[in-house]
Amino acid sequence: MTITITKDKILDALKHVRYPGTGNDIVSSSILQNNIQVEGNKVTFSLFFEKPNDPFAKSVVKAAEQAILTYVGESVDIKGNIDVVFKENQKPQITSILPNVKNIIAVTSGKGGVGKSTVASNLAIALASLGYKVGLLDADIHGPSLPKMFGVEDAKPFLEEVDGKQMIIPVEKYGVKMLSIGFFVDPNQALVWRGSVASNALKQLITDGNWGELDYFVMDLPPGTGDIQLTLVQTLGITGVIVVTTPQDVALADARKGVNMFTGEKVNVPVLGLIENMAWFTPAELPENKYYIFGKDGGKRLAEELNVPLLAQIPLVQGIRECGDAGRPIAYEQNTIISIAFQELAEKVVDRVDFRNENIEATKKVEMQK
Secondary structure: OOOOOOHHHHHHHHOOOEOOOOOOEOOOOOOEOOOOEEEOOEEEEEEEEOOOOOOOHHHHHHHHHHHHHHHOOOOOEOOOOEEEEEOOOOOOOOOOOOOOEEEEEEEEEOOOOOOHHHHHHHHHHHHHHOOOOEEEEEOOOOOOOHHHHOOOOOOOOOEEEEOOEEEEOOEEEOOEEEEEHHHOOOOOOOOOOOHHHHHHHHHHHHHOEOOOOEEEEEEEOOOOOOHHHHHHHHHOOOOEEEEEEOOOHHHHHHHHHHHHHHHOOOOOOOEEEEEEEEEEEOOOOOOOOOEOOOOOOHHHHHHHHHOOOEEEEEEEOHHHHHHHHOOOOHHHOOOOHHHHHHHHHHHHHHHHHHHHHHHOOOOOOOOOOO
């Protein structure tokens, strides 16, 4: 039986397709573009997505194809005829040092022991799982822990000549390119370096690393507000900072200092948000229970006080520690409560970076007066 294909029939069919991120149908949410073309049985149109590499784009295309075949007719020639368009809204933060890196994110904390490196590693993996090109720098010179967390302690990055210059090839695992001073020193020996030596070593990892094209360059900073932080803001134009804390008052006091350092007049790096780690303890045998060992909602209150977004409250779960110790960060696992939490964190970070790039000029390197 011959069917009559009209634009109205196509529109009615596509009203059954919803975007998973919001639950709205693709017609009312303007994902469907006003360019439906019908030529005999062949139908073409475009779908528009705000984020480059939108994680739901492929599933929405498939759902749109199926909706037309179901509600209009199986003879419609639609498969492969839907064009996907992304909004190019990530303005590259161009620097002379990393010209092919779009966004540089520093993950920092006011004090040690709050899970900053755990957050940085899982965030990087979650961003990579969304389809972005991600680099990770272990800038915690005196306490490099990322090689252990990624299970690459024995890796030895090698040199490769690129355009006449010897470059360090990052170690790649879980879709993330990574460099750490831990690859170049004896892990059993304490690293006793003066500030200037440590800063120069960090600069070399940045400038001599063959990072290639990256959407996100995540840096795991050492705790506190010292030489390394100063070196980084003088070396790179950092897109934004994420501050990690626990709900404990001692950690909150130091987190407040960290925020104030980056937002101060001399440094002036935007704070993308705050993460409250170890927000509560949930035992595996009682997954519905929450025990507020370090206090309740301390990070949430600090975020409200400082007028910065609260990006996530991450619980204290045994699996996070076990996966990190085993060299397989939990964000790489599929469909666990915590891996989903880190994926949601990554999506929020992408949104915050997009918002920051649309509304604030690119961060400039800090020029210190002598």
